Amino acid sequence: MGIGVLLVLVSAGLFAVVPLAEASNRAYAGASACPAGTRSTSCTTTAPAVVKGAVYEHSGKSVRYWLLLTERGTGIARRVRMPRRSPVFDAVHAGDTVALTYWRGEVRTVRFGAATQEAWTSPADDGRLPAALGFVALPFGLGALLLGRWRRRHPSTAAHAAPWQLTAALVVLLVLGVLGATTSFLADAVRDAFLLVAAAAVPVVLLAVLFARWMAGRMRRAADTSDIVPVPPTGRRCVRASVYGDVPYSVAGFDHLVVGDGRPAATPDPDGRVARRTLPETLTVRCVRSLGPGDPEFWPTAYKYDCAVIECRDGDRTVLIAGRRRDAALILGALTTVVPG
DSSP states (O other), X not given: XXXXXXXXXXXXXXXXXXXXXXXXXHXXXXXXXXXXXXXXXXXXXXXXXXXXXXXXXXXXXXXXXXXXXXXXXXXXXXXXXXXXXXXXXXXXXXXXXXXXXXXXXXXXXXXXXXXXXXXXTXXXXXXXXXXXXXXXXXXXXXXHHHHHHHHHHSOTTOTTOOOHHHHHHHHHHHHHHHHHHHHHHHSSSHHHHHHHHHHHHHHHHHHHHHHHHHHHHHHHHHHOOTTOOOXXXXXXXXXXXEEEESSTTOOTTOOEEEESSSSOEEEXXXXXXXXXXXXXXXXXXXXXXXXXXXXXXXXXXXXXXXXXXXXXXXXXXXXXXXXXXXXXHHHHHHHHSOOOO
């Protein structure tokens, strides 16, 4: 929970930075050109410069791109960092002339012919990184909070509790987070990323709600075993089923049950011909239910939502038999049918 709160607060702080960065960007974009021969922090100045070279500076796994320039007229040498290689950095060569746009004393834009590239110090993209990081941190923060809440309501020992609600919510958050982080860099303006995420939230949440309703219906149907009634088998059948309990006929790997051939028998053979362990007549049926707490951990994975559990007693020991719902009626019928001696 603590890390979830921290990540949400971090994302809120990052999003709070975006308007400040965008305000600087708007001021730069709206700044008019300074009168000829003057310079001011409230207007932009353009000056020609000659390219002396382009330098790659490696720092660990990252690379910095520097243009070495000499301003015409003043002869001032400048080292201008570029955020990426294209379109200007890769296009220029020593001796080429570029146009430098100054704003508030810093080179903000470099133009070469029809190509324009913002310098590292340009405020044009200042809001993109905090917005993207905010979109990344927020789903993880909210996801951690949801996970903490779910763990309090569902003990970790409850293997039957499938966290599909949590999964659906996390998928929604992840989709919107990835969309926001990606469009923060690709959209024409950072605000477009927020608008796109807001617009996408409606269909994404709607799909999640439809999925939730479908899953809720599926779980309700899986929990309802009232329609499972004994059906005596009319012939020999080998069905997929597992017997669990402190009894000799509960054996690991015996995942089939032979019915309609005398007393039911557990077997690992899908054809039911070898290694059969007969279920005794002392085994009596108590009830039929869905998966619940205390059931073997692999049953939800093996049977998913197509499972019925026949709860039995053999003397003072509880015996559970799990099988597919369509086979449960036959198993129940075989257990309750008296076999002639």
